[in-house]
Amino acid sequence: MDIVNYGHYTSLSGMMGIIKNETLWATNIRFLNDEEEFQHALGLIKDIIAKSKITSDHAYHSLHKEYLNHITEQLKGTSIN
Numbered sequence: 001m002d003i004v005n006y007g008h009y010t011s012l013s014g015m016m017g018i019i020k021n022e023t024l025w026a027t028n029i030r031f032l033n034d035e036e037e038f039q040h041a042l043g044l045i046k047d048i049i050a051k052s053k054i055t056s057d058h059a060y061h062s063l064h065k066e067y068l069n070h071i072t073e074q075l076k077g078t079s080i081n
Helices: 012-021 035-051 061-075
Strands: none
């Protein structure tokens, strides 16, 4: 079986605590030491949105389009500066 990494910055016991307590703590992005990670994530999200397509005859076409437009609007001007 291949080992798959889904994240980083925590130990196995930290991950087990997240699962056991059903709680996830997050830090304000402005206090992290590497803003490039956030900018990289934004770039990936914007790239996925740009490539995300559902044909107009698909049952969820209008909902999909509305969802992508909403996300795009929320991301406009997004940065940690």
